[in-house]
Amino acid sequence: MSETLPGVGVTPLSGLGTARWYRPDERPDPESIEAAAPDTERERFSDAQAQAREEIETEREHTAERVGEEEAAVFDAHLQFLDDPQITDGVDEAIEDGAAAEAGVARAYGSAIEQFEGMEGMMAERADDMRDIRDRLLRILSGGERMDLETLPEGTVLLAERLTPSDTAQLDPERVAGFATATGGRTSHAAIFARSLGIPAVVGVGEDLLEIEDEADVAIDATNDAVIIDPDEETRERVTTSRDVEVRSEPVETADGVEIEVAANLGTTAELDGAVDQGADGIGLYRTEFLFLDRQQPPDEDEQFESYVDALEAFPDGRVVVRTLDIGGDKPIPYLDAEAEENPFLGNRGIRRSLDEDSDLFESQLRALLRTAAEGDGRLSVMFPLVSTTEELDAALDAVDAAAESLDEEGIEYERPELGVMIETPAAVMMADELASRVDFFSIGTNDLSQYVMAASRENDAVSHLHDPLHPAVLRAIRRSVDAAHDNDAWIGMCGEMAGDPSVTKLLVGLGLDELSMSAVTIPEVKAAITETDTESAGELAKRALGASTKSEVRETITDSQ
Amino acid sequence: MIERTVTIVPEDGLHARPASKFVEAANEYDSEITVAPADGDPVNAASMLAVTGLGAKSGDDVALTADGPDEEEAMEAVATVLTTPESES
Numbered sequence: 001m002s003e004t005l006p007g008v009g010v011t012p013l014s015g016l017g018t019a020r021w022y023r024p025d026e027r028p029d030p031e032s033i034e035a036a037a038p039d040t041e042r043e044r045f046s047d048a049q050a051q052a053r054e055e056i057e058t059e060r061e062h063t064a065e066r067v068g069e070e071e072a073a074v075f076d077a078h079l080q081f082l083d084d085p086q087i088t089d090g091v092d093e094a095i096e097d098g099a100a101a102e103a104g105v106a107r108a109y110g111s112a113i114e115q116f117e118g119m120e121g122m123m124a125e126r127a128d129d130m131r132d133i134r135d136r137l138l139r140i141l142s143g144g145e146r147m148d149l150e151t152l153p154e155g156t157v158l159l160a161e162r163l164t165p166s167d168t169a170q171l172d173p174e175r176v177a178g179f180a181t182a183t184g185g186r187t188s189h190a191a192i193f194a195r196s197l198g199i200p201a202v203v204g205v206g207e208d209l210l211e212i213e214d215e216a217d218v219a220i221d222a223t224n225d226a227v228i229i230d231p232d233e234e235t236r237e238r239v240t241t242s243r244d245v246e247v248r249s250e251p252v253e254t255a256d257g258v259e260i261e262v263a264a265n266l267g268t269t270a271e272l273d274g275a276v277d278q279g280a281d282g283i284g285l286y287r288t289e290f291l292f293l294d295r296q297q298p299p300d301e302d303e304q305f306e307s308y309v310d311a312l313e314a315f316p317d318g319r320v321v322v323r324t325l326d327i328g329g330d331k332p333i334p335y336l337d338a339e340a341e342e343n344p345f346l347g348n349r350g351i352r353r354s355l356d357e358d359s360d361l362f363e364s365q366l367r368a369l370l371r372t373a374a375e376g377d378g379r380l381s382v383m384f385p386l387v388s389t390t391e392e393l394d395a396a397l398d399a400v401d402a403a404a405e406s407l408d409e410e411g412i413e414y415e416r417p418e419l420g421v422m423i424e425t426p427a428a429v430m431m432a433d434e435l436a437s438r439v440d441f442f443s444i445g446t447n448d449l450s451q452y453v454m455a456a457s458r459e460n461d462a463v464s465h466l467h468d469p470l471h472p473a474v475l476r477a478i479r480r481s482v483d484a485a486h487d488n489d490a491w492i493g494m495c496g497e498m499a500g501d502p503s504v505t506k507l508l509v510g511l512g513l514d515e516l517s518m519s520a521v522t523i524p525e526v527k528a529a530i531t532e533t534d535t536e537s538a539g540e541l542a543k544r545a546l547g548a549s550t551k552s553e554v555r556e557t558i559t560d561s562q
Numbered sequence: 563m564i565e566r567t568v569t570i571v572p573e574d575g576l577h578a579r580p581a582s583k584f585v586e587a588a589n590e591y592d593s594e595i596t597v598a599p600a601d602g603d604p605v606n607a608a609s610m611l612a613v614t615g616l617g618a619k620s621g622d623d624v625a626l627t628a629d630g631p632d633e634e635e636a637m638e639a640v641a642t643v644l645t646t647p648e649s650e651s
Contacts, residue, residue, distance in 0.1 A: 085608050086606065086612045112611050112615075119615075
């Protein structure tokens with residue numbers, strides 16, 4: 001009987017293989033180890049340091065080669081911390097007091113971890129680096145051979161409580177079918193490395209992961225945020241489709257010469273390299289929430305400016321679409337007063353908060369964005385999330401004017417970016433004409449649009465079959481938005497998961513989308529699908545799909561046309 | 563022993579690249595170098611951990627001390643890192 005464990009999929013990839021547990025943390029309590037003479041313990045420590053240095057240098061080299069120079073920099077920090085006087089003095093002191101080298105390491109790094117955990121943002125992540133070095137030293141001191149992650153048997157699904165950057169960087173995408181961890185989130189190092197390496201990965205599965213036994217058959221279905229134990233035939237087939245497609249770094253056209261922009265969705269600037277590597281023409285959705293999460297104070301205008309400029313500079317010939325802050329009761333932020341509410345998806349979120357209690361944050365974000373638009377060669381576009389009325393849009397546009405005016409008065413250089421609206425609510429679809437006449441572009445968020453049009457959450461298994469953009473109701477909403485945009489000389493893109501599904505690319509071209517934005521790893525397949533499509537037969541497919549009365553009819557139409 | 567108080571110029575403060583350069587500079591000399599925030603205890607300037615642990619920002623004043631055979635040169639070197647904008651270094 002197959003069993004599904006929900007988690008957080010960090011790469012829209014899937015894989016199937018044999019479970020293998022990685023348990024680097026299972027070793028005796030450092031404080032319980034009997035100490036030899038201080039001189040002996042000191043020598044053990046310095047030998048362990050030397051071996052650790054050698055390992056880190058090798059891993060740094062491999063990471064630079066396989067993942068990228070920017071990601072490899074984390075190991076430079078490790079080398080520096082390994083020899084840090086605060087650490088070595090701490091270890092020496094403990095050994096002098098009669099502790100074993102293990103206890104010395106545990107104490108010295110322990111206090112450094114505490115020190116960094118108390119700090120904000122990037123500095124808090126340093127605590128993870130400290131744990132990484134500490135665990136490496138403790139393993140070396142215990143004489144333990146570590147599992148060789150670089151040469152795991154082909155088809156391994158690696159399971160772990162957590163994976164450090166060093167662990168993840170060693171994984172070979174050719175051998176590893178995927179990994180799953182009990183802890184971790186979308187922005188953890190392991191998640192970022194997995195995206196860069198193109199390894200199917202689900203993190204944050206929780207304690208349930210521990211019940212999977214070595215040698216079990218496991219599917220990592222990151223697209224659907226799930227780990228599946230003993231998957232059935234249908235699941236096996238779904239998760240093993242090939243992903244061996246050529247990367248096209250130039251913009252692509254349909255077979256009959258219509259250019260369709262293919263862009264990447266971005267959470268943090270750490271993912272920019274991956275987007276460029278996969279051949280993205282630009283960024284179609286920059287979710288700015290991640291800049292604001294996991295910290296005690298909001299980022300100021302300058303910090304935001306730098307992140308936005310980084311994105312713009314990565315695509316000198318392309319376009320970067322930034323979505324203004326989309327925060328609600330489901331994503332609690334310590335410094336915002338966003339209370340958990342009964343139904344956060346129908347509550348106070350997105351543009352609603354930006355125009356009200358978060359108007360200060362909105363203002364600083366708009367100022368940072370207007371300043372960014374004056375930088376670099378790429379084009380900057382800004383869009384507002386969860387708009388449901390023309391009044392909201394007018395107020396947001398007024399806020400842009402106000403930000404421009406204040407920059408003007410202060411003599412700070414800025415430009416007006418392209419402005420757009422996300423189409424997520426049925427209200428926005430019904431008012432699409434009025435909205436389109438006020439802006440330069442639309443971008444359809446199909447995940448939210450499906451949820452709101454179908455009144456079905458995808459978190460609830462009982463109704464998740466309704467949460468599918470292939471329902472004719474959702475397709476008709478998309479078509480209506482496309483027509484309204486084009487009637488008003490606006491362009492229209494799509495940035496939901498549907499955009500990254502190559503099996504519906506032809507349908508989306510037929511519906512008239514000008515741009516598709518997706519997780520970077522699916523870009524090569526979607527670009528390939530575009531080049532094989534001609535707009536005339538795509539248009540016919542769209543017409544038939546729009547005329548269908550059921551989701552299964554829509555699916556049949558798509559299958560028939562391939 | 564010599565002392566000097568400087569205002570941090572690099573935009574990142576004592577983090578990231580400026581902190582690395584500062585610690586590197588401190589490690590190049592034989593003198594003992596310390597750095598202290600306006601209202602805090604001095605820490606070893608040769609320790610990246612201790613230095614980044616200060617959380618010193620651009621515009622903050624910090625007190626530097628150098629003690630040893632090459633204290634003059636050492637002070638000059640570490641103070642220069644803290645008073646040079648990132649873009650010019």
